[in-house]
Each structure stands twice: as C-alpha cells, then as structure tokens.
Amino acid sequence: MKLLIKNGKLVNPLGKSGNYDILIEGKKISKIEENIKPEDNMRVIDASGLTVMPGIIDMHVHLREPGYEYKEDILSGTRAAANGGVTAMVCMPNTKPVLDNAALMDYVYNRAKECGYAKVYPTGCISKGMLGKELSEMGDMHAHGAVAFTDDGRPVMNSNLMRNAMEYAKNFDSILISHCEDLDLVDDGVMNEGYTSTILGLKGNTRVAEENHVSREILLASSLNTKVHIAHVSTKGGVEMIRHAKSLGVQVSAETAPHYFACTDEWVKGYNTNAKVNPPIRTEEDRLAIIEGLKDGTLDCIITDHAPHHEDEKKVEFALAMNGISGIETSFAVTNTYLIKTGELTMEQVVMAMSCNPARILKLEGGVIEKGKPADITIVDENKKWTVDTEKFESKGKNCIFADMELTGKAAYTIVDGKVVLDNYRLK
Numbered sequence: 001m002k003l004l005i006k007n008g009k010l011v012n013p014l015g016k017s018g019n020y021d022i023l024i025e026g027k028k029i030s031k032i033e034e035n036i037k038p039e040d041n042m043r044v045i046d047a048s049g050l051t052v053m054p055g056i057i058d059m060h061v062h063l064r065e066p067g068y069e070y071k072e073d074i075l076s077g078t079r080a081a082a083n084g085g086v087t088a089m090v091c092m093p094n095t096k097p098v099l100d101n102a103a104l105m106d107y108v109y110n111r112a113k114e115c116g117y118a119k120v121y122p123t124g125c126i127s128k129g130m131l132g133k134e135l136s137e138m139g140d141m142h143a144h145g146a147v148a149f150t151d152d153g154r155p156v157m158n159s160n161l162m163r164n165a166m167e168y169a170k171n172f173d174s175i176l177i178s179h180c181e182d183l184d185l186v187d188d189g190v191m192n193e194g195y196t197s198t199i200l201g202l203k204g205n206t207r208v209a210e211e212n213h214v215s216r217e218i219l220l221a222s223s224l225n226t227k228v229h230i231a232h233v234s235t236k237g238g239v240e241m242i243r244h245a246k247s248l249g250v251q252v253s254a255e256t257a258p259h260y261f262a263c264t265d266e267w268v269k270g271y272n273t274n275a276k277v278n279p280p281i282r283t284e285e286d287r288l289a290i291i292e293g294l295k296d297g298t299l300d301c302i303i304t305d306h307a308p309h310h311e312d313e314k315k316v317e318f319a320l321a322m323n324g325i326s327g328i329e330t331s332f333a334v335t336n337t338y339l340i341k342t343g344e345l346t347m348e349q350v351v352m353a354m355s356c357n358p359a360r361i362l363k364l365e366g367g368v369i370e371k372g373k374p375a376d377i378t379i380v381d382e383n384k385k386w387t388v389d390t391e392k393f394e395s396k397g398k399n400c401i402f403a404d405m406e407l408t409g410k411a412a413y414t415i416v417d418g419k420v421v422l423d424n425y426r427l428k
Contacts, residue, residue, distance in 0.1 A: 005052060058086045064308065074112055099123065101137060116421070150231070166221065175228065182213055231255060267281060308396055
C-alpha cells in the first residue's frame with residue numbers, strides 16, 4: 001500500500017525543504033511535491049503542525065546483545081529507538097562476547113532484521129577481545145558490514161596499536177571511533193574533578209584524561225593523512241583542539257551527547273547515580289563550549305551513547321554504580337528543549353547533527369529525503385510537552401538522568417523502509 005505524508009513542514013537540509021508532501025511506495029520515496037493528491041487504497045498521514053525530517057541516525061548506542069540481555073537486547077533497543085524517532089543505530093562492540101569477528105557482524109544484522117523496528121549497523125572491535133593488545137580482523141569484519149571500528153567502553157591505551165589500526169582502516173576507507181580516556185590519569189575517578197567532586201567527597205576524573213587522547217588521535221590522523229572520529233566529547237579543551245585541527249585540514253569528526261549540553265556536574269548532587277557516565281558530565285563552562293561546538297560545526301553529530309543498565313547496577317553507592325545513561329527515547333526531546341527552543345540551534349542544524357552527518361561520516365543510507373531513496377523518515381511535534389516516565393520506556397534501561405522532567409518535543413511517527421513503526425505516538 002502506498003503511504004502519503006501531507007501538510008507537514010519538511011526540514012531536509014540536503015534536499016527539498018518547505019511545504020512538500022511525500023509519497024512512499026514500498027520501501028522507497030517516489031515523489032516529493034506540493035499538494036500530492038490522495039488516491040484510493042492509499043494511507044494518508046496528516047502531518048499538519050508537525051515537522052518531517054530524515055530519519056534520526058544514532059551513531060553511538062549500546063544494545064548489550066549478545067551477553068548482557070538483562071540490560072537490553074536488540075528487540076528492546078530497536079523498539080526504544082522507534083519510540084524516540086530513531087530509524088537507524090550504530091551499536092558499539094562491548095558485548096559478551098565482544099564484536100570482534102565477522103560471524104558476530106552477521107548475527108547483529110540478522111537479529112535486527114528479525115526485530116524490524118529500526119536498522120542496526122554494527123561496529124567491530126579495534127583489538128582482539130577488546131584487550132588492546134593485538135589488531136582484530138578488521139578487513140574481514142568490514143567485508144561483513146562493520147561500519148566503523150572502536151573499542152568503545154575502553155580506550156586503546158597503546159598508541160602504536162592505534163596508529164596501526166588507523167593505517168589498516170585506511171586501506172578500505174573505514175574509520176575509527178575513539179573512546180578518548182587515559183586510564184592512568186583517570187586513576188579511579190568517578191565524576192568530573194572540580195568543586196562539586198570536592199564538596200561531595202568523590203574522587204575526581206580530570207578532563208586531561210580525555211583531552212590527552214583527543215590530542216593523540218588528532219596528531220595520528222594528521223601524520224597518517226587518515227580519518228578519525230572522536231566519541232562523546234565532553235570538555236571545552238576537547239572542542240578547542242578539534243576546532244583547531246579542522247582549521248588545519250585534519251580529517252577529524254566528532255560527536256557529543258544531550259547530557260553534555262543539557263547538564264553539569266552539579267546534577268550529581270545527592271549522589272545521583274543516573275548522572276554517572278563516562279566521560280563524566282563536566283562544568284557549565286564545558287556545557288556552553290559544547291553548544292558552541294555544535295553551532296559552528298566543530299562537533300558534527302548529536303548521539304546518545306545510550307547505555308542501559310539494570311536498576312541493581314545503579315541503586316548502589318555512587319563509586320560502585322555502572323557508568324551510563326539510557327537516552328535514546330529522550331534524545332530528540334532534550335535536544336529540542338535545550339537547543340532549539342532556547343534559540344541556540346535551528347532545526348536545520350539539529351537535523352544535520354542527528355541525521356545528515358552520521359550518514360555522511362559512516363557512509364550509511366539516509367540523512368536525506370529524496371526520490372528513490374529508502375523511506376526512513378521521522379515526524380516530530382516540536383511543541384508537544386511531556387513528562388519523562390521511565391516506566392513507560394521501551395528500553396529495559398530505566399537509568400535516565402532526565403527522569404520525571406518535563407520536556408518539549410516528541411516523535412509522532414517513525415517510518416523505517418516505508419513501514420510505520422511508531423504511529424501517532426504509539427509503537428506498533
């Protein structure tokens with residue numbers, strides 16, 4: 001059956017934008033025109049008052065399967081994605097076993113197809129077993145669909161191994177996603193090192209631990225004339241280094257997450273373990289620098305670093321709690337509330353950061369609504385106010401820093417390959 005989206009405001013930075021209708025036939029977009037006339041046996045979505053955009057691509061999530069299905073599995077994770085307006089996700093490899101071989105790339109793709117709520121693209125480990133000692137079979141994994149390589153969850157501490165990985169990935173035009181963290185400098189710190197950590201009596205994690213590896217990756221990418229992507233940037237210094245590197249022509253791209261532009265380390269007060277994340281939430285100065293980095297394009301992507309945990313792993317002493325925030329169902333709402341509604345970014349800039357740039361960096365389908373392209377579309381209500389109730393999350397992870405807050409903006413429809421998986425705010 002044909003699907004017609006009418007009367008919406010199309011925000012489509014790489015294609016037509018404005019008051020256009022969109023006709024979908026099968027899995028593809030067949031027309032983008034003004035006032036397409038409905039036909040018999042055609043479903044019509046009236047998007048009056050809503051914003052139509054290319055499907056959100058979250059290029060940094062933890063789906064936990066295989067091995068940690070009690071936290072999340074691919075079914076619950078893709079349902080959560082659809083509920084948040086996300087049509088495609090890139091999953092990190094720190095599962096059990098870790099994703100370090102071609103068979104596991106196939107496994108992730110097959111499971112995601114079975115579930116059918118969102119597309120899932122796996123990353124492969126940089127090092128075998130994610131142990132940081134020996135390069136994984138990156139070429140084999142690339143041939144089986146690995147869209148990038150990372151040891152995310154842990155840094156690659158061995159600088160020569162990172163150099164060799166960059167050179168290897170360059171052979172097939174792939175990219176490394178670097179979790180920037182010098183473990184020696186972290187020294188068991190559990191939150192941002194500063195005033196708040198001092199008054200709470202918690203051991204601090206210095207920003208230099210992150211920035212040390214940001215500078216290393218920039219220097220390696222520059223010397224090798226290859227690409228690198230910096231994960232979950234949280235500090236002002238990191239933004240400044242990436243901005244300078246880009247001005248020099250270094251092939252570096254970068255991402256940040258909503259909790260880094262919405263929150264500060266003061267949210268940890270009361271020993272709130274839902275505010276415990278790695279890298280840690282920093283200061284107001286860092287928060288404002290992250291926003292400036294998104295404004296001027298230094299930071300290319302808004303991702304979630306969706307990291308669901310069982311409640312027993314969060315309801316413990318702060319130092320013992322697991323790092324991570326369940327954020328895929330709130331990402332657009334937080335971005336809309338803290339960036340668009342405040343006038344910091346336009347909707348066009350947000351679409352670039354949440355859809356177009358992830359597709360460009362990882363060479364994925366999507367990021368544009370265009371005739372002949374896959375019908376991966378998110379339709380949002382920019383003005384819908386709602387209160388975050390984690391018990392209504394599709395994700396198994398209820399560890400959300402924004403729990404019980406009122407946010408503005410919500411996905412109304414999520415369309416994946418022409419299939420409506422979120423229909424008038426309800427998951428199908």
